[in-house]
Amino acid sequence: MRVREGFTAVARYPIGIGLVVLVLFLLDRSLPGFWLTLFLLFGINTILAVSLNITNGWANLFSIGHGGIMLAGGYAAALFTLPVFFKVDIIGLHLPGWILNVQIPFLPALLLGGVVGSIVGILLALPALRLRGIYFILVTLGFNLIMVSIAENLPNYTNGAMGLRQFPLYTNVWWVWGIAFLVIYIALRLRKSYIGRAFIAIGRDQELAEHMGINLLKYKIYAFGLSTFFTAIGGILWVHLILNLFPNAFSLALVFHVVTMIVIGGMGSVSGAVIGAAIITGFTEVLAPIEEGFQVFGVQVPHLFGLTTLLLAVVLILILILRPQGIMGEGEFSLQGLRKRLSRSKAE
């Protein structure tokens, strides 16, 4: 078996783990607010992209409904992490007492939200898994809109369109990147395991996979359950970073961004998903000064708001034209491969 280095190496060696922790610690201490928030959003997007990759990249269950999952998980966790006085006195939710009058710490809330997301995901998956291609996409798209509609129409439980505020700021580098590395590690291990290979087999050729004795429904549900669990957690992390939750928080645009991450990174590649997350997270924010107008040699370049979004669309199309398989293709980043490539280029 080929040994994959890169991410797994980090998990394998205590020194690697120590180094990562040290780097995170230094980043946490030294990064200014903007870059820290961007770094956190990058981490959250990594979680979202890697978990979406399980369904969309491997099992070929192309979902654009993960926004609805984030919403479900986000609300489930939010109802427990919000301060009691906010739930009771300020917005007056009509919830049973055991929800209304408690505030729980972050970890149980994360797990709870993850489980709720997973359950909702599997409920969606059951009818949707019979469908393929465009119909699956359509059903998941509808699921997204349905979840928004439900959140809007249950003001007693969700505060409707007004949304929820006053979250404690739980999300930090440790939560985000701890979970991000966990997701990456799980994904890489999964890829080599029987379950992961079953996902990929289903994605490649469903009939063949069935002939090989893979229980389609079971593995599709595994894929969806796992993917939605971490997607929901990603949503909860987002909520406790931006401190806002409202029905339209995870709109189609956000889902589209996550889908874009895995497509330009390379569908099916975990490291591709991470690279995609980095590009999409950073792109509009890092380039933002361009559209805000600036001075060059005393000449003021005017505002051109929207330019970065336009550029992102153009770059996206260009990447898909020039490298349709994405940056990483289906492969993974590995130190060995890099070393090989470097030595080859030296030899030449």
Added chain:
Amino acid sequence: MTYFIQQMLNGVCWGSILAMLGAGYTMTFGIIGLVNFAHGEIFMAGAFAAYFALHVAGLPFGVAAVLGILGAIAIGLLVERIAFRPVRGSGMITLFITSFAASIGIRTLFVMLFTDRAKPFSMPAFLKGAYLIGDLFIFKKTIAVVIVLVVVGALLMYLVKKTKTGIAMRAMSYDSETAQSMGINTEKIIIITFIIASALAGVAAIMWGVSYGRIRSSMGMMPVVDAFIASVIGGLGNVFGAIVGGLILGIGETLFVAYLPPELIGLRTLFVWIVLFIIIIVKPSGLFRANVK
């Protein structure tokens, strides 16, 4: 009874526009397998072209309508050129993403150029007013919209069913390679398909402007989802199905708002999608057999 008929008329008007959008949407899907998210922006561009002709240049309505359709075709061909042709054959997902990117790009460009403020789209004098039968208002614009739908729909069906180009389109949708060996120029057929689909979006845009009196840079965002639904109800790739699907959707949504308690109107989205899910799961091919694909 008057109330019911009045609401039906509202539904038919809304449904006709969705039908027109859905028909164009379903054509690009049926013939070249493209889930064209940018269809909404093609539609929007048509509305803007007509708006500029009508309100800025002060041209007569007929000319503005033609220019609107031409505007939609221009953006449609642009989408084909930048987001479809270079990635053709790379699978549905890639096409889906490029069309979404094109959609966002074009929308952002329009917001940058013309802002997202609502702009007026005034009705020509001959469409203003209504025939009053008892308490029932039958708007001239509704009549016009329905006539346009029927005429354009019939032309479209004739084109797809009877003409050489239509047969070539359908042959191509089934097996592009074999179609080519019959001497069918698939490049040309794709362009023609885009032109027709965009023209339909342009017609829908004019119908929209006349019916609802306002246009915006982001007006294409939501209707494209409705068009998608309409074409799935009718069976993706089926022009006639998409028209029926659009009418069903429009009338259904309208009656939902008309008869349910107002507190439940917000659940309209839920209702539409649940109906759609049932259709997809029970009869995935939609209500009608595909006749383009």
Added chain:
Amino acid sequence: MSTELLLELSEVTAGYGKMPVLHGVSIKCHRGEIVTLLGANGVGKTTTLRTILGQLKPRDGEIKFNGADITRLPPHKTAALGVAHSPEGRNIFGNLTVIENLRAGAHLLKTRKELKEHLDRVYSMFPRLKERRTQIAGSLSGGEQQMLAMGRALMSNPRLMLLDEPSLGLAPQLVKLVADTLTEVNRTGTSVLLVEQNARLALEISRYGYVMEKGAIALEGNAKELGANEQVKKVYLGIA
């Protein structure tokens, strides 16, 4: 018999991706001839036809049709020059009716009169198609689909017809019909390049034949000579 050269492949090399399939294939087909391309499964017969059609771009070599270079012409332009194709596995348009399939085959015809003429000709060759003309082609039987595929190819009144395994999986009387039709078509001026596993039938109706092995022409000669060749007898005609 005229000796005017209609189709000429010289040293054509082609393949899919990095895998070459054809290695320097040269084939000639004269006007009014039926030429057979024999070979086992997977030696590159279908690839040869696809290369001629332009569905596959050759990496090397030249293809000439009626004196013009068609090496890199896209399929629809090759078709416009008068090359028709009746593909393997029938590949009829299953979503269209029989008559619509035929009309698709007649895409290059300009006038309704021509269309009518050719339609009548095809119907007279295959009366079965006339009976079923409004039926959806996907619901036809295998033999009918084969007739339709041939009829569709004939609709454009081609100069050259590329036929891929027309007898595959057909009942004996249908094979006979196919053979008769081919002879008939050939008599009315259409040349045929026939790819066939049924070597006996193929050599019976054709004038010249090629035997392909591993992507290259291993043997060629008059049909009669080939039929008499020991190796061909052994391998393709099943005569020990």
Added chain:
Amino acid sequence: MKRLGFLLLVFVMAGSVALFGADKEPIRIGMIASITGDAAEMGIEFMESVLVAVDLINSRGGIHGYPLSVSIVDGQSDPAAFALKAHRLIDNIKVIAGFGACDISFATAAGEVFQAKKTVFTDIAGTTPTIPLVGDYMFMTPIPDNDQGRAVAMYINDVLGYKKTTIFKDIASAYGTKLTEYYIHFLKEFSDDPNPVPLVVTYETFDEDFSPQLTRIKAQAEKLGLEAIVLPTWPRDAPTIAVQARALGIDLAFIGTDGVDTTALIDVGGDSVEGMVYATHYDPSIPGQPQICLDYVEEFRARYDYDPGAFGTMAYDSLMIMVEAVKAVIDEKGEAWWDSAGLADKRTATRDKVATMTFQWTSQAFSFTPEGWPRRALVWRVVENGERVFYDFQSYEDYTPEGVETLPFK
């Protein structure tokens, strides 16, 4: 074309800024608005308005000779972008104060960041009353929904005299839902009628066809005795609803709230909105306005060829709040202090001024309550001959009389 001219103007204007006052460090203030995305409709007016106001201030010598520099960033109608840009304004651009946003989720996303960094932030057009709960550095410029709901209910009941009204409720917008809720609550209280709003029709943001709802209103208007339709909507919806209502032969009066006060009301509404009375925050003809505000309106008209509506003036007010607060800080502590003080001190001093002072350069004099809500008058305008003109005026004391329930939350 207008847009192109506008861009050119920005060039020219920028040149003039470059020439001016090089010796003093500019006073930096940040604005975050949704200039693209779903809420772009309002963000663009914020930007136009602020560009005018900044020119105006700088052409008058800035703030005590310090040039004013407003960094405008685009929140892209996405709360995460709002939070990120807030960080950038604070850390990278080092603003003294910030303002922006048009909705509670955007306002609080940015506001939480400003609060954490102890920098004052005022929300331009988000009206949900819970916005200032973010903390003591958070304020809101427009009248919150509870106050507006009360004022509108009071005005309809006492002055306009409509007994039964119906209301269009946008269930996908915090503004529409909250305002509807408060309006009905207070109308019940003022009118002694248990059911003054017998019909509430709902729709969703992005709906285009309102004819089913309107047909419903029309069918029941007589039976329920409806006299007016209240439209607490986003700017684009009210005129569209009016056009479709008139086409259906509905002749009920329209009453708008501050969300409808944009140029789209006239542009799209045309004849149909004629006679529509609506609540807003500003009209040029209300008495006692500062000269700078009148100049601003004039300049705005000259530049963009329409009147600044509620959104434009709220952006202007938000900017002026910050400008005046900074000016007051310099007045009090002196330029020497300002030049030498640390950023954190300047920010805190500015916040303290914002919280306590009464603003004079804003479109009307007002101050903030301890909670962060404005005590400002509600202005009523009417559409007359295709123009938005002054109709009436409700002072803060008028609509908040002694003993009235203010109903801040829930």
